[in-house]
Amino acid sequence: MTRVGFLYPGHSAQDDYQAFAERLGDGIELPVVHTLMREDAHRVDALLDVGGPDVLAEGADELARMDVDAAVWACTSGSFVFGRDGARDQVAGVRARAGVPASSTSFAFVHALRQLRVHDVAIAATYPDDVSAKFVEFLGAAGVNVLSLASHGVPTAAEVGVLDPGEVVDFVVSNDHSAAGAVLVPDTAMHSADLVDALESRLGKSVLTANQVSVWEGLRLAGATDTDKGPGSLFRSGTGPVDTDL
Known part of the structure; x- marks a missing residue:
């Protein structure tokens, strides 16, 4: 069994992860931990709060108790608004608290593009x-x-x-x-x-798409290789090693 945990702000499309899990089939679990969203707004100041270290630490601590194989901060805007270095710091914090390989959706886009060349x-x-x-x-x-x-x-x-x-x-x-x-x-x-x-x-x-690359990235970090049932050319390309930014 491969279990990838996702830190997900608020409640909007979290059921998408169950849809991906069902598509991928037996042996894959994609549990979601909902992180604090003090204000639901696509504004830079609100997004900086959504991805703050206190918020991510609390969620990562919960993932640490869930026996996951990898963790993904599943919020594109709540990662890229911090810039490349700030987004790296987010991932490092999640990795340290959850105790497993970690990434974020913003880096997942970059790694997916490299996978597809x-x-x-x-x-x-x-x-x-x-x-x-x-x-x-x-x-x-x-x-x-x-x-x-x-x-x-x-x-x-x-x-x-x-x-x-x-x-x-x-x-x-x-x-x-x-x-x-x-x-x-x-x-x-x-x-x-x-x-x-x-x-x-x-x-x-x-x-x-954001949820697609998040799931692919988590499976890649967890070492899963049987992903061809997932949607799109990205999943059909496999989860081999890529030149990452992390």
């Missing part, structure tokens, strides 16, 4: 413009070339969690870039387990 990307983000720009900066520091950025401007995670699947598909498809090797959809508040395959079929290229 994709350098040029389009981003379809649900965040406001200023928050989306922080993700572009984070990716740029890791050598990723962002060809286009679309911001949906949804103000809260709760609102993202109830977006109509058809609306999500239309938003992602309409914000592809012809030269991009992948489209990135960076919000763990968005349900995506049942959308990735349809999106890749429509676009003819890799689509990386």
